[in-house]
Amino acid sequence: MTDFTPSPRELDLEARTQRFIRDVIIPYESDPRFQGPITDDLVQELRGKARVAGLLAPQVGTEWGGYGLNHRETATVLRASGYSLLGPVAMNCMAPDEGNMHMLERIATHEQKERFLKPLAAGVMRSSFFMTEPDGGSGSDPDMLKTEAVEEGDHWVINGRKWFITGAEGAGFGIVMARTGGHHATMFLVPLPDPGIVLERVMHTVDHTMPGGHGVLSLKNVRVPKEMVLGAPHEGFKYAQVRLAPARLTHCMRWWGAAQRAHHIATEYACRRQAFGKTLIDHEGVGFALARNEVDLKQTQLMIDYVAWTLDQGSRASTDSSMAKYTCGETLFQIVDRCVQVLGGRGIVDETPVSKIWREIRGFRVYDGPSEVHLYSLARRLKRKAATVTSASPT
Numbered sequence: 405m406t407d408f409t410p411s412p413r414e415l416d417l418e419a420r421t422q423r424f425i426r427d428v429i430i431p432y433e434s435d436p437r438f439q440g441p442i443t444d445d446l447v448q449e450l451r452g453k454a455r456v457a458g459l460l461a462p463q464v465g466t467e468w469g470g471y472g473l474n475h476r477e478t479a480t481v482l483r484a485s486g487y488s489l490l491g492p493v494a495m496n497c498m499a500p501d502e503g504n505m506h507m508l509e510r511i512a513t514h515e516q517k518e519r520f521l522k523p524l525a526a527g528v529m530r531s532s533f534f535m536t537e538p539d540g541g542s543g544s545d546p547d548m549l550k551t552e553a554v555e556e557g558d559h560w561v562i563n564g565r566k567w568f569i570t571g572a573e574g575a576g577f578g579i580v581m582a583r584t585g586g587h588h589a590t591m592f593l594v595p596l597p598d599p600g601i602v603l604e605r606v607m608h609t610v611d612h613t614m615p616g617g618h619g620v621l622s623l624k625n626v627r628v629p630k631e632m633v634l635g636a637p638h639e640g641f642k643y644a645q646v647r648l649a650p651a652r653l654t655h656c657m658r659w660w661g662a663a664q665r666a667h668h669i670a671t672e673y674a675c676r677r678q679a680f681g682k683t684l685i686d687h688e689g690v691g692f693a694l695a696r697n698e699v700d701l702k703q704t705q706l707m708i709d710y711v712a713w714t715l716d717q718g719s720r721a722s723t724d725s726s727m728a729k730y731t732c733g734e735t736l737f738q739i740v741d742r743c744v745q746v747l748g749g750r751g752i753v754d755e756t757p758v759s760k761i762w763r764e765i766r767g768f769r770v771y772d773g774p775s776e777v778h779l780y781s782l783a784r785r786l787k788r789k790a791a792t793v794t795s796a797s798p799t
């Protein structure tokens with residue numbers, strides 16, 4: 405039976421996270437180091453605060469310094485962390501590191517965990533996930549992967565180009581996805597910097613909270629020892645799914661917190677601002693927009709909790725997490741966009757955090773599968789299901 409009853413440690417961590425975000429992290433939002441792309445210096449300072457508060461990487465296993473939370477508990481804590489755009493960075497539960505930690509915990513060897521997961525979870529190293537490619541390679545369709553790895557003695561040699569690689573600049577290692585024959589791909593752990601990996605440029609972007617930004621990189625004869633294969637060779641696409649379902653959902657959790665913040669700010673403004681002889685919220689156009697936000701926040705929260713609970717039951721939840729990613733990507737963006745409108749001119753300038761949230765959340769409709777790609781795969785599943793029903797039914 406579906407059960408969302410919060411555990412005592414979940415309630416405790418939620419309350420501590422809310423206090424930490426309100427009292428320690430929100431004051432940093434006006435820091436000059438956060439007026440453009442976030443700096444590593446600020447990241448380290450924030451992580452120092454989270455470490456002291458006992459809130460660094462709360463989602464990882466206890467042997468790596470976290471609390472070993474299940475997906476449902478993680479949902480509660482990560483939603484609270486997202487209330488400030490700086491929260492997930494401070495608490496070391498942001499993308500791509502959080503998804504990489506999840507995958508390393510499940511797939512990596514003991515030696516790989518000691519070398520990569522340990523410093524990552526401790527918040528002293530950053531990582532990247534190298535999948536998307538320019539030049540007509542992998543994007544919405546991962547099977548278009550062009551980067552190739554070939555075996556040479558006890559090494560693999562990788563050649564290709566990647567772009568949109570979040571956090572590549574300044575990362576301590578990358579998880580590189582490369583084709584290893586036919587429809588097979590392999591994931592490689594590559595310590596950075598590597599002489600064969602050149603950061604061509606960091607892309608100009610509308611978002612600024614992901615440390616290291618988004619890089620374009622060329623990989624030329626990158627030599628990777630065989631013991632640096634993550635999991636088994638040729639299983640890369642399968643492992644990408646291991647990473648993807650929970651990683652999509654943690655994005656939903658963090659962005660839910662950000663949308664709730666925007667909604668609180670817009671509601672406070674609408675209850676105080678006068679226009680045409682009454683407060684804004686008493687105009688139906690504004691009141692209904694905020695009421696819809698309430699409904700949408702509740703629905704997306706329930707969807708996140710449901711999929712998290714499903715993952716906790718041992719399901720891969722690929723279809724459910726795809727639905728959650730689609731609906732959270734679209735709905736949370738709409739909530740924030742309504743908040744911009746309710747705030748009038750203030751919604752467009754950086755006098756409140758809402759304009760920044762609007763810029764940051766936009767990408768979520770694209771990464772981890774664009775909305776249309778989720779609908780496309782859901783439609784394909786529908787067609788397969790319909791074909792099974794038709795062939796099973798008597799003529």
Ligand SMILES: Cc1cc2nc3c(=O)[nH]c(=O)nc-3n(C[C@H](O)[C@H](O)[C@H](O)COP(=O)(O)OP(=O)(O)OC[C@H]3O[C@@H](n4cnc5c(N)ncnc54)[C@H](O)[C@@H]3O)c2cc1C
Pocket residue numbers: 500532533534535536542543544545567568569570571611618767770771772773774775776777780
């Ligand atoms: C902020 C940000 C961070 C990112 N971080 C990383 C990272 O760390 N590592 C990494 O590897 N990649 C990363 N990416 C890349 C991201 O995963 C890709 O942008 C995404 O997979 C889409 O690929 P594409 O950009 O090549 O779009 P394309 O494949 O060119 O697709 C363009 C558009 O076509 C439409 N479309 C595509 N297929 C279909 C379909 N079947 N049906 C209907 N419409 C369709 C969609 O609207 C889609 O948005 C990041 C992207 C962003 C914006």
